[in-house]
Amino acid sequence: AIGDRQALPPGDILDLLAWMNDYHYELATQFSVQREDLEPGLLTGPREHQLVSTFVRMAGEKVREWIGTCLRNELDLLRRRPDLPQLDAEDRYQTPSILDLYQIVKQHVETAASAS
Numbered sequence: 001a002i003g004d005r006q007a008l009p010p011g012d013i014l015d016l017l018a019w020m021n022d023y024h025y026e027l028a029t030q031f032s033v034q035r036e037d038l039e040p041g042l043l044t045g046p047r048e049h050q051l052v053s054t055f056v057r058m059a060g061e062k063v064r065e066w067i068g069t070c071l072r073n074e075l076d077l078l079r080r081r082p083d084l085p086q087l088d089a090e091d092r093y094q095t096p097s098i099l100d101l102y103q104i105v106k107q108h109v110e111t112a113a114s115a116s
């Protein structure tokens with residue numbers, strides 16, 4: 001059984017889901033065999049749902065980890081700064097780290113979307 005005790009790394013889960021989509025597409029286009037016609041199905045029902053749920057949980061944990069790391073790094077930089085931080089047009093302190101975090105999350109969302 002696929003579960004937390006034997007959790008696959010997130011990249012492997014995405015690879016498996018992408019392979020399943022490709023496999024079903026090839027069967028449908030080359031052999032006119034639809035997904036629901038396969039007996040037994042590949043990772044059908046709860047198994048596929050469990051993989052997706054595991055991936056979503058792991059992705060959420062990673063995002064929380066990245067946010068925490070970003071915050072710790074920013075606080076460390078703020079404490080060690082020789083000058084005042086830059087202000088934006090509205091006189092708020094700005095940080096380039098949020099853009100880095102955004103790019104990381106965006107890249108992971110795009111990768112996950114391509115697997116589904």
